[in-house]
Amino acid sequence: MSTITLLFSIFLLTLLMITTMAIVRTRNLFVAVMLMGIASLLIAASFFLLDAADVALTEAAVGAGISTVLFLGALALTSERERSPSSLPLLSLGIVAIVALIVIYATFDQPPLGSPSAPVQAHLTPWYIESTRELIDIPNVVTAVLASFRGYDTLGEVIVVFTAGVGVLFLLGTGASASAAGAPLSEDNAGLRHYLIPRILGRLLIPFILLLGFYVQFHGEYSPGGGFQAGAIVAASIILYSLLEGEQRALLVIPQGVLLAMMVGGVLLYGAVGVAGLVLGGNFLDYSVLDSDPVKGQQWGILLIEIGIGITVAGVLISIFHAFASRGAA
Amino acid sequence: MDILGLYHYWVFAVLLMTGFYAIVAKPNLIKKLIGLSLFQSAVFLCYITFGKLAGGTAPIVGKGAELFSSPLPQVLILTAIVVSISTTALGLALVLRIKEAYGSIEEDEIQEQDAP
């Protein structure tokens, strides 16, 4: 890392700290959410400087994008201002300070950042890089580890997303689906259709965002990206569409039932690939047996489960958005 | 290099505690969730930091580079980010229901209403 990136990195982190302080201090929740988006972007940039392109992409899409939209959706239904607390929470400050000191205390014995002899670099990493070349033969090691070596974790991750979807639907209901499907489009629920410029710009953007999503989905083996990022990006484009054209139109394009099918279908696709490995004589989630050539099998497996992830993530995120939005309409 | 490494960890500590402070000290439920988000982001930064290898590049083989930062922390954090957004979404859905049920999203006001 050159001196310039080093300085830039320090600059980013300092900015990040200032932003987070501001987030905690401000009483305006709208401002706090916007600053959260900025903080996410700063973190994403730092990740990029730390060679974590995949994570940076995800943090940008999820942290700055989806999370901001959800917070804003929630704010629209609650209140934008935080009430000022009655007294200064000295106890909390005390606890926080002590834990902070403990964490900082821990840093003094750590292996220095970036040292090749650090256990993180020396123990598992070389094997992953070697094996990805030999056994899976795709360039993006992150994808290989994510989808195959630790594919079970990723299955768990999809389940977490699915659980969140189930939970939000349980809590908020599927919302206005019944009325939205058949009822004529009302004017007050028409998004930003009366504003010409955002609408034109948005309409122009949506196809490109979708395209980006599909690129990220199917190019994840070669460059940063994969199912999660793609799912988030596709969801973002649909959410943008419903913001522009209104809830009901968006639900006409992708109805509630389809969203549910996407949530379920993605998980089942992932699970089916796992079970297929089991049926074909391997272990659960063993892709090598999917094809006569184990390497091909691995690639097939990774492709399929990434699609499964993408479908579920998109389905869940869009469903959650609709659930939030319909709550406001009701 | 050492300085940067330590600086990263300190930022991690500060972020962690800023988030934690918002969780424990702020009565507003949405602010608590924002704090929770920050709290988790701090951990992401910590993981990615110790995955970094000096002089390495993103772990994408075949571009001629031979030194790669460790892919494993990145994979873990990809998962953790998704877990974090899932928790946030569920938490926000709860906040909406709480707002409907209590007409408030301030913790102390909610507790007052529950106290008979």
Place this chain on the structure above:
Amino acid sequence: MLAPHLPMLQVVVPLLMAPFVVLLRPRGLAWAAATMASLMAFAIAIVLALSVVGDATLTYRVGGWMAPYGIELRVDAFGALLLLVITGASSMALLGGQRSLERALPPTREPYYFSAWLLALTGFVGIAVSADAFNIFVFMEVSSLASYVLIAGGPDRRALSAVFKYLIMGTVGATFYLVGIGLVYMMTGTLNLADMAGRIEAVADTRPMIVAAGFITVGLALKAAIFPLHIWLPNAYAYAPHVTTAFLAACATKVALYVLLRFDFLILQQHLSGHAFQFAGYLMPLAVLGILVGSGVAMFERDLKRLLAFSSVAQIGYMLLGASLVSVSGLHAAILHMFNHALAKGGLFLAVAAFAAVTSGWRLEQIGGIARTMPWTFAAFVVCGLSLIGVPGTAGFLSKWYLVTAALEHGALGIALVCVILLSSLMAVAYVWRMVESACFAPDFDAETDADSTPNRDFAAFSHLLPTILWIVALANLYFGLANALPLELAKSAARTLLGGLP
């Protein structure tokens, strides 16, 4: 042919059934599917338990990748015992709880609820079989998110604020755990528990390891509701749907405790100098306080479910107390108590679900005279209550016996601990008997005079399945009080494993 895959199928069966369940619309179908999956998981757990008797360990490489590169599953005696508890509790609660849940949930939300149930089950069993620190985190989050959903289905709005508190504290706990394993990973470069234990020696006395041990312990203590980090538990249990409470009270905190014990004993204690002492030094006072405060509050609580929830805080204290003795006999008692307490507390909460089907509420005065209207259900309730107290002939007695004998190995300190155990047993007599007296002798509660309760003498809503299940649980409490070879053997073997084969 399936036998070697059983540790995996244990997770996969509920996992893959959960998405299906969301799609099942007609009433009852989602319940039936969830119950079937849960029973299958129970059957698998029984087979696993039988096959690990005698210190055997089953391992499974997910995806065919060998540890520590891939994720490994590992079922030993401790895990198998916990699997029995989890799947058993889930099956019994589902079987008995159909009617109770039908009343609690609107039909359109039922599929989501049962899906969340299976997801929670997936999360719990996923933790129990996992041998990978990060994988445990992932499944912990699955189980937590699903639990939040299950609790939020509760009948009144207090469920929502209780869940929110649980969500915040649970996530903080999980994140603390994540920080902890991050630090361990940084120092050792591995996530596989066995590999970690092997590589930790070299970095044993570094500061990050000490801090990591602290973070992991605090994080899991939050999840396990160890005093004083239990404050999320009473409300969450009290305001959840009754059947949810029966399920979660039987296994949720125990799973976190399981991870805590595995981490502390298998990885940290054997390799960090002085850790055993620190572990005992910090946790024993907390355990004692938890026992006394939990029982004490329960003695004066008027809400039946909160009363039982505070009793859970005390019972977690027992388990922790056994573990903090850092001896084979202490651990043995603690692990056995996990099993026995699940039997007793699960049964008690199921009985509350049955009571609530005909009463207007579950404050003590509202269950007045329930012994006359539901004598059989009440009798089962009493049996489970006796097991909670630890009356001889019930399962609860055995774990207390072992706990006392284990404590007595520690001289004067041990005698003090025995006094605590005996004192809290007396307190348990007091709070169990308050419930029994209300149910037997209090006048029939008149719902009309009580403004904030809805009159509800709806006998039709009460199915016969629930009393049957309740009696199965009650008889299990008696059976395992006399013929307890299987849990005893598993607990013993688990204790030996945790202390690294010490005699």
Place this chain on the structure above:
Amino acid sequence: MSAEAAVLASLALPLLGAFLIALAGRISANIREAATMLTATGLALIVWSLVPLVMAGERPQVSVAEVLPGIELAFAVEPLGMLFAALASMLWIVNSLYSIGYMRGNDEANQTRFYVLFAVSLGTTIGVAFAANLFTLFLFYEALTLSTYPLVAHKGDQRSVASARVYLVVLLSTSIVLFLPAIIWTYMAAGSGEFTLGGVLAGKLEGAGVGLLLLLFVFGIGKAAVMPVHLWLPAAMVAPTPVSALLHAVAVVKAGVFAITKVVIYIFGVQHLLDAFVADLLVAAAAFTIIAASIVALRQENLKRLLAYSTVAQLSYVVMAIALLTPLAGIGAAAHIVAHAFGKITLFFAAGAIYTAARKTELHELRGIGRRMPVTMSAFTIGALSMIGIPPTGGFISKWYILAGAYQADNMLALLTIIASTLLNAAYLLPIIYMAWFAHDETFEARAHGEAPWPAVLALTLTAALTLGFFVFHSAVLALARQLLPGF
């Protein structure tokens, strides 16, 4: 039927009976009571079939399950247990007869529950009698407490619920806080809690520990009602009289003194206690209880409470006798368990009969009642004489042996206590008898009653006859008791 099968059958039969009674209760009261009588008779037959075997020196043993390593749920019939079981099962028949009269005469509610729980209580009593080790004893001891609790609270009004709470709290807390630790201590010190002739603690536990452990046992076994853990017994008097009669004059309280006797003989071992010089503690505690309880009894106005305090005192006779650690006193203890049972059950039956017929519970109301209820009061008189120890009643026999035992032990304290308490007994019992027979009651409504229903009268006549009979026919009991002598 083999002896082992008989042991198991005697445990299972009352439970089976309870189930049948519950079912029969849904059909009709007559069938239910027939089922009770049948169960009681069946139990007595089975238990008594064991007597000749035990007299011949056999010791049938059954092990049901190994609950903890080295700790079994096991049963063994030895002379003392045989005596206790035979006594309880025989009196259950008489008591059932009495219950029918009493419960119908008083129109009590929840009669089915009453009979069911009674059968369960008897089953657990047999379990206590046949227990082969401390753990089994403890298990049935606790089960007995729990199954009698609802009987004490039978009426369900505030007073009986409160008294039942005292009953439960005292018995359970002493057993958890003192008895259980004592058991665990025994198992840890001796490695076994098996009842073995000569004890298991000799050479394993010495010095002050022996005394401490003995005290833990004596006060932990709250059912023996050594002061100050006697509080539950007066409280238990709110129960219907059949409960007070069989359970709180025979089964439950005798389970207490029986447990202490077993612990002294089979766990400590007489020789070991003699060597450790700790039994005097026990004698002192028992002596204090005898005197104090008798004085308290003097001041009672309520007949059943008076009888309860008398029971407290009489129980300590047994405890004191066994603590004397001499062969004659040992025989006296066994004989007193029987003699007191006959006498006290008669007294309670009489008290219940008076309540049923005349609704009278207080002493001053009994003026002249002997003329209206001659049979009942005759039986009462016999019982009272037996309590005091006047021939020709059973009480004389047991007191004689205990007195002889005290001489043998050269224990002045015991001698004085027995003499003093005999005087006290006379002081609180004789005035009642005098009042009942010779005083006049002028109020009109007092005359408007006769005897209680015939089953009750029949029952108390039978037990009075037994009290008298024991004066003559006590050789079998003494023969059984002599089998204990190798322990001395």
